[in-house]
Amino acid sequence: MDDIPRDDLSGPLRRGAVKKHVAAIHVSGKLTLLQRKLSNVLLLNAYDTLTSASRHRIDARTLCLMIGYNSNDMDTLKASLRGLAETVAEWDMLDARGEQEWGVSSLLSYAKLKGGVCEYAYSPALAEKLHDPKVFALINLNIQRRFTSGHALALYENCYRFVRTGSTGWWSLDLFRRLMGVADSPYYEVYKHLNAKIIKPAVAEVNKTSNIVVTPEVKKLGRQVTEIRFRIAENPQLSILDLDDGEGLRKSDVYARLRALGVSDRLARQWMTEHGENHVRAKIDFVAGQGGVKNPVGYLTAALRNDYSPGAPPEGGFAAKPPSGGGQGFAAKPVSPRGRRLARIQALAQARKPTQRDADRSLFMARLSGTLRDDFERHGWMSGLNAEAIEAFWTELSPGAFDDLDED
Structure with a gap:
């Protein structure tokens, strides 16, 4: 899809990048590529009023076009919204007083289509986390539109928020499979399959498509891979894609x-x-x-x-x-x-x-x-x-x- 123009956009849509809190990135369940893109656009549309408005609205035809599917295909939009409502976001973090906080919420508390308008809402707890500026990743919508694989976009989202530190840190394979949305598949419990079908293709697309270059590294216990991390560097050849701030x-x-x-x-x-x-x-x-x-x-x-x-x-x-x-x-x-x-x-x-x-x-x-x-x-x-x-x-x-x- 084409770059999103920044011409005279107003309000939250002028931003061009979504502040995605760690709770919005660490999700359980398998999101399709369209659902991931849909989630980002809905969040961008709602961001400025996340904590002050209980409901958010966007033109359904426009939403379809921004995500990249046929604007007349309401069945696909319904299925994608249903998937977001059925997907769980989970956070485990320190609060302002240093106390551990765990929480869980569906990505959307509800969504409806009526009169050509999509109306949707977040739970109050998740909305508060999504709007928290302390921990977030900048998800560039111009870049996300270039992805053709949901696994690659998921890897990009989970790596880009660590771009300043240069590494994701070590993830257990169980956590990594959950981040990639394949935790419920016995096939991907075998690292050889996970590497061949998920890791290598996703890394290749991130490095070709986005403004970062990621390199996987693994830890082993004996001959068994137990943990994985990704080294992250800016992609100088594609840095021009990152036009959030002009x-x-x-x-x-x-x-x-x-x-x-x-x-x-x-x-x-x-x-x-x-x-x-x-x-x-x-x-x-x-x-x-x-x-x-x-x-x-x-x-x-x-x-x-x-x-x-x-x-x-x-x-x-x-x-x-x-x-x-x-x-x-x-x-x-x-x-x-x-x-x-x-x-x-x-x-x-x-x-x-x-x-x-x-x-x-x-x-x-x-x-x-x-x-x-x-x-x-x-x-x-x-x-x-x-x-x-x-x-x-x-x-x-x-x-x-x-x-x-x-x-x-």
């Missing part, structure tokens, strides 16, 4: 120029994600070439929104002084038909709910390949190579959205 974008010269103009951190990253660095750079050059612009951020906003091109005069109100030899201000450049369509597409996208915006992008991206996909990844809804397909896509979502423009 560091990849912040290293760009375009980002530095935007910030120098007074553009906020969030807006700078949003523009770079939506339009692509080259397009934003061109508009910055365009604004810089106008001279005497009193409000460069405002004018740059208009230039991006209306696709101003070199040679266009500044829009009235942004210029600091009129042209020499006359007292009249510049006239605004008439917006081209393409500019009007781009503005309408942006308006349609911004009118969607945050999770819907992500699902829209993912749904459209799934239709593309090769050069067309690359161009959309760089420029988003402003992709020139995909202009006709983008308009058709938004017409499908919002019939008649461009009818008034055709009448101009």
Whole structure:
């Protein structure tokens, strides 16, 4: 699946990474890949109000698309939600006073689908643990979407929270089998089978797919393997995937120029994600070439929104002084038909709910390949190579959205 865009997301969904407490990671029962992804997205959606709201809601179609299955397949969604409600989370930890605390709870206390909306809840005890910032792992949703194996994602979740220490520490094989969801299978009681079918494939996918590299090590009692741990190092080749805090974008010269103009951190990253660095750079050059612009951020906003091109005069109100030899201000450049369509597409996208915006992008991206996909990844809804397909896509979502423009 495609990366989740960070464009103008609000509230918890802007975060892009879930703070998963150890209690949410150490679960009993066998979770499928879809159920693991579903659990992370539901937690992200609910995170900011975990302890203050008893119920949480998300658009069911959007949820399906974010997880990566057919948005019309409600039976699969029902089965996945049922699996989370039947799965037990267990924690065993020291509380604030240093006393040992053990607890158990289902991952979801309930879930229901009604009117195209998924409503769900966590038990109060589990919600408190999930929201505890002292012990957590950052589960990057952009990375989790790349996994094709539930065992690999489970290994990633259980290793990544130890990335700063460089090792998971020793786990008994019984605990490891439980973390991988295969504790109830006699077949995997034999280490040779566990290693061949679970450990080696999961390690290979984590190292290929994620932003860490894991290396298993084992302890033996005689010839029998009794414990396992994983050495953890950052994966320099895939570290760019870890975009939770926007560091990849912040290293760009375009980002530095935007910030120098007074553009906020969030807006700078949003523009770079939506339009692509080259397009934003061109508009910055365009604004810089106008001279005497009193409000460069405002004018740059208009230039991006209306696709101003070199040679266009500044829009009235942004210029600091009129042209020499006359007292009249510049006239605004008439917006081209393409500019009007781009503005309408942006308006349609911004009118969607945050999770819907992500699902829209993912749904459209799934239709593309090769050069067309690359161009959309760089420029988003402003992709020139995909202009006709983008308009058709938004017409499908919002019939008649461009009818008034055709009448101009």
